[in-house]
Amino acid sequence: MADSASIRPAFVRPRWLTFPVAAGTLLVLFWVVVALTVQWWPIDNPVASVGMRLAPPSGAHWLGTDALGRDVVSRTLHGAQYSLPVALVVILSAVGIGATLGAISGFLGGLADAAVMRLVDITLSFPAIMLAMAVTASLGPGLWHAAIAMIIVSWPNYARLMRAQVLAVKEREHVEAAVAAGASGPRTLVAHILPLCWSPILINATMDFGQIVLLVASLSFIGLGASPPTPEWGQMISEGAQKFYQWWIAFGPGMAILSVALGFNFLGDGLRDFLDPRTQ
Amino acid sequence: MESPDAPLLEVRDLEVTFAAARGRLEAIRGVDLTVQSGETLGLVGESGCGKSVTMLAVMGLLPPSVLIRGSIRYRGMELAGRPQKELGKLRGASIGMIFQDPMTALNPVLTIGAQIAEAIRIHDATVSARAAAGRAVDMLKLVTIPYPERRALQYPHELSGGMRQRAMIAMAMANEPELLIADEPTTALDVTVQAQIIELLRRLQASHRMGLVLISHDLGIVAGSADSVAIMYAGRIVERGAVEDIFDRPRHPYTRGLLASLPKIDGQATRLTAIEGSPPSLTALPPGCAFHPRCRHAITRCTTDEPTLRDVAGAAVACHLAESIVDAASAPITTDGQPSHPNATA
Numbered sequence: 212m213a214d215s216a217s218i219r220p221a222f223v224r225p226r227w228l229t230f231p232v233a234a235g236t237l238l239v240l241f242w243v244v245v246a247l248t249v250q251w252w253p254i255d256n257p258v259a260s261v262g263m264r265l266a267p268p269s270g271a272h273w274l275g276t277d278a279l280g281r282d283v284v285s286r287t288l289h290g291a292q293y294s295l296p297v298a299l300v301v302i303l304s305a306v307g308i309g310a311t312l313g314a315i316s317g318f319l320g321g322l323a324d325a326a327v328m329r330l331v332d333i334t335l336s337f338p339a340i341m342l343a344m345a346v347t348a349s350l351g352p353g354l355w356h357a358a359i360a361m362i363i364v365s366w367p368n369y370a371r372l373m374r375a376q377v378l379a380v381k382e383r384e385h386v387e388a389a390v391a392a393g394a395s396g397p398r399t400l401v402a403h404i405l406p407l408c409w410s411p412i413l414i415n416a417t418m419d420f421g422q423i424v425l426l427v428a429s430l431s432f433i434g435l436g437a438s439p440p441t442p443e444w445g446q447m448i449s450e451g452a453q454k455f456y457q458w459w460i461a462f463g464p465g466m467a468i469l470s471v472a473l474g475f476n477f478l479g480d481g482l483r484d485f486l487d488p489r490t491q
Numbered sequence: 492m493e494s495p496d497a498p499l500l501e502v503r504d505l506e507v508t509f510a511a512a513r514g515r516l517e518a519i520r521g522v523d524l525t526v527q528s529g530e531t532l533g534l535v536g537e538s539g540c541g542k543s544v545t546m547l548a549v550m551g552l553l554p555p556s557v558l559i560r561g562s563i564r565y566r567g568m569e570l571a572g573r574p575q576k577e578l579g580k581l582r583g584a585s586i587g588m589i590f591q592d593p594m595t596a597l598n599p600v601l602t603i604g605a606q607i608a609e610a611i612r613i614h615d616a617t618v619s620a621r622a623a624a625g626r627a628v629d630m631l632k633l634v635t636i637p638y639p640e641r642r643a644l645q646y647p648h649e650l651s652g653g654m655r656q657r658a659m660i661a662m663a664m665a666n667e668p669e670l671l672i673a674d675e676p677t678t679a680l681d682v683t684v685q686a687q688i689i690e691l692l693r694r695l696q697a698s699h700r701m702g703l704v705l706i707s708h709d710l711g712i713v714a715g716s717a718d719s720v721a722i723m724y725a726g727r728i729v730e731r732g733a734v735e736d737i738f739d740r741p742r743h744p745y746t747r748g749l750l751a752s753l754p755k756i757d758g759q760a761t762r763l764t765a766i767e768g769s770p771p772s773l774t775a776l777p778p779g780c781a782f783h784p785r786c787r788h789a790i791t792r793c794t795t796d797e798p799t800l801r802d803v804a805g806a807a808v809a810c811h812l813a814e815s816i817v818d819a820a821s822a823p824i825t826t827d828g829q830p831s832h833p834n835a836t837a
Contacts, residue, residue, distance in 0.1 A: 384595040391550055391590075392610045392662060393583030395576075402609070406600045 227485040235477025238470050246291035255282035257289040257442040265457050275459040277450060279440075286442035287463035293443045294471070297354060298423040301361045302416050308362070309369025310412055316370065317377030318400045328374070331367040339364040340429060347435040354427075354443065357436040361426055365419065372415055376408035383407075410486040418479035421472030428468050444468050497567030499670050499702040500526040500549065505561035507541070507548050507726075516773045518544045520726040521561075523800070526702040528669065531693075533717030533734065534706045535749070537770050540723040542706045546672045550588055551578040565670070584614040587663035591675040593655035597647040603658045604628065604643025610665040630661035634691060653684035657691065664695060670702045671695075677712060689716055710753055714738050722746050725771055725781035732806025742808040742817050744786045780810070788812050 255261040260280035261272075268275045274283035316327035334342070346360035347353075380386065381404055389403040424444075430436040431445030432452075439446065444464035451461025507519035519541045526532045534542045547553050549563050551570060563570040565586065570578065582588070590596035598606055607627035612618055618626070624643070631639035634657040647655055656676060663671060673692060677685035693716050696703045707713050713720055714734060721731040722745065730743040741747045748766040755761070768785040771777055777784055783793040792811050803813040810816070 384590055384592060385598045387552060388588070388590050388596040388659070388662075389598065390579075391552060391582055391588040393579050393581075393613045394609075395579055395613075398613070402601075403598050406598075 227481060229481065229484075231477040232481030232484075235474045235479075235481060238474030239478055242291050242295060242467075242471050242474065245288050246295040249288045249292060252288070254288065255285040257281060257286040258440045261285075265454065265460075267457075268459050274463045275457070277447075277457075277460045278454060281440075281442075283447075283459055283463040286447060287444070287467050289442045290444045290447065290464055290467060291471075293354060293437060293441060294424050294427050294468075297358050297427050298420055301358050301365060301423050301427075302420055304362045305365035305419075306369050306412060306416050309366035309371075310373040312366070313370035313373030314377050314400065314405060314408070317374035318381065318396075318404065324374075327370060331370050334364065334367045337364075340426065343426060343430060344433070344435060347430055352435045352438060354431075354437045354441070357427060357430040360430070361423055365423065368415065368419075369412060372411055373408060376411060377404055380404045380407045414479055414483045414486060417475055417482055420479075421475035424471045424475075425468060428464070494567040497564065498525045499528050499530075499566060500524065500704070501562070501564040501567075502545070502549065503562040503564075505545065505548060505563065506559070507544055507553065508558040508560075510556060510558075511774055514774055517776070518726055518773060519548065522723075522726075522728055524721060524728075526670065526704055528702050529696070529700040530719065531696060531703040531705055531717045533713030533720040534704060534723065535708065535710060535713055535720060536723035537708060539770055539773070541726040542708075542723055543674055545723075546588075546674060546704060546706060550582055550586065550672065551575065580614070583610055583663075583668070584666045585668055586670045586672065587666070587668035589656075589659050589663050589671065589673040589676045592679045593647075593652060593659050594679065596659055597655060599647055602644055602646055603631070603650065607631070607643075607658070607662050607665050610662050614666050626665070627661075630665050631658065633664065633695070634658070634661045636661070652680050653687065656680060656684075656688055660688075660691065660695070664699075667699060668701065670704070672704045672706070674706045675708070676705075677707070677709070685712070692716070710738075710749055722749070725776060726773060727781065727809065728800060728807075729782065729810070730806065730808045731800065732808075736806045740804065740806075740817055742803050742806060742813040743782075743810045744788050744812075744816060745782050747816070748785075788816065 258281065261282050262276050262280050264276065264278060264280045266272055266276040266280070272282050272284065274287070276282055277286070312327045316324045342364050343357070343360040346363055347357045350356040350359065377400075386399060386403050389399050394403065427436055428443075428445030428448065431443045432449045434449070437443035437446045444467055447464040448461045451457070451464070454460055502522060502524040505519050505522040506517070509516040509518055522541070522545055524532065524545070534545070536542050544553070548559055549570065551573070553559065559571055561571065565581065570581070597603070601609070604624055604627040607630050608620070608623035611623045611626055612620070628639045628643050631642055636642050636654060636657050642650065642654070642658075647658070650658065656679075660676075671692075676692065677688050680688060689712055692703065692705070695701070705713060705717055717734050719732065720734050720737045721728045722737070722743065723729065724745050730737060730741070730746045737746060738750065741750055745766070748764070751764040752766065754763055766785055771781055771784070777794070779792075779794040779796055780786070780789070780798055783789040786793065790812070796811065798809045798811050800807040800809045804817055
């Protein structure tokens with residue numbers, strides 16, 4: 212090759228590695244590391260009073276303290292331990308349920324398709340946040356009840372996406388060739404259709420991750436998610452909102468939500484450019 | 492059930508009807524075919540004449556909404572109306588199929604070897620994954636793919652078109668089927684590669700004593716490799732017989748038109764003649780013979796009576812005027828049976 216003769220370039224940036232992708236990856240990576248390790252960090256106890264009430268940002272408490280004298284930075288970092296696992300469980304369940312039903316619906320068609328799609332239509336006819344509120348309220352407040360509600364409002368998107376993918380891939384000639392080679396229905400679906408259907412699901416799930424974090428916070432904000440003294444972001448913003456002049460109480464969790472949502476959006480965008488050759 | 496003396500494939504009075512937006516679309520209107528072991532049948536016709544639909548019906552690959560009537564027998568065993576589950580056991584095991592476009596007919600996310608191995612293990616679960624992989628390499632060797640061990644681990648996009656079609660053939664041959672259906676196996680390939688693929692099919696057919704149905708719109712390919720030929724037009728067979736018979740003495744004006752539209756490399760250069768017009772819409776077939784609007788010989792009877800296949804000088808032909816056309820066969824063949832005008836412009 213011509214390259215071997217020339218001087219090796221220091222670093223050639225791959226096409227997909229853009230600034231947003233790099234920023235998104237770093238943000239997501241940061242929060243994942245925080246969520247996994249924060250309990251061993253040498254920082255203040257998030258649920259204990261560690262200083263004066265409503266102290267403004269200082270060297271000791273970078274984002275001050277809240278109404279009970281708890282350190283805002285510590286609470287914000289600990290918040291990742293609640294928001295991220297909940298969002299992960301919600302996404303995995305929603306993709307699992309949605310993709311399975313969507314794939315069966317698209318592959319079989321007929322009555323199964325009609326049944327699943329009507330269920331999807333009914334679910335999507337409510338605004339997501341309203342439906343999530345209604346479900347959580349009927350189950351009773353709590354972080355995991357909120358998670359169930361969010362699974363209920365998010366699976367239909369994946370069902371639709373998967374069904375559309377299966378319908379498109381099903382018509383490809385290699386699927387007909389597999390049937391002509393004697394492959395059974397389930398085998399055709401699993402071995403010859405599904406492996407070509409995943410990329411939009413993956414992209415959508417990544418983008419949705421930020422949305423779910425936001426939704427968790429929203430439900431907690433209105434008192435349907437985590438309950439005090441849990442350092443959950445929405446819950447913290449709700450507390451901060453009552454103290455108008457102590458802006459720092461809401462600032463920490465607000466920035467946390469913003470950066471997680473932004474990070475996953477960037478990552479999703481990058482993933483789409485990477486996986487979808489048409490956008491390159 | 493299966494009987495050894497029955498023909499390998501026997502299709503009788505096959506009718507295939509699609510439910511179209513505007514009424515019914517009769518894609519196949521009474522087709523009879525017979526393929527014996529070790530015999531090659533060439534199925535020829537323009538796009539949309541029903542060649543592929545006929546063979547998809549044989550394989551049971553048409554959607555359930557399509558109405559199929561008539562009889563399709565494999566070794567005497569009726570296939571029409573058989574449940575998909577039982578057809579699945581036959582497909583790929585006793586009846587293999589090769590598709591037109593090897594670019595799209597291979598699964599892009601599986602290696603060549605994995606796809607061939609899968610074809611083997613679908614029909615015989617007792618074969619271990621390792622043994623199937625070994626046999627996949629053997630199959631690649633059989634279709635003369637160089638470095639079969641390495642190719643087996645490659646994905647379809649890493650192979651050339653001809654190589655992919657060979658891999659398709661290896662897949663179809665993996666279970667040593669008795670009947671192989673090749674649906675335009677060379678249409679998507681370069682001319683030089685076409686010849687290699689056809690030669691490969693002929694060699695495999697001879698060594699395995701398979702029945703081969705070669706679907707093509709390329710008369711040259713059919714002439715060189717088929718034993719018998721069936722010419723299809725608008726969902727019917729218009730002429731059927733031994734390959735020499737059909738090519739030397741075409742009886743049907745449509746067959747003559749097809750032959751006249753072929754360039755010849757021997758003899759004098761003559762202007763190529765196209766068949767005027769285009770095939771009729773299957774939802775609005777003309778009354779009488781479906782070919783009469785494009786036929787220069789057409790008489791009044793052609794517009795009212797649909798001709799049926801009858802024996803004329805050793806081959807079956809569906810034309811009221813077949814006898815007079817055969818008699819005029821000494822003249823150079825053109826669509827209208829007249830010598831072409833030297834100053835004619837295309």
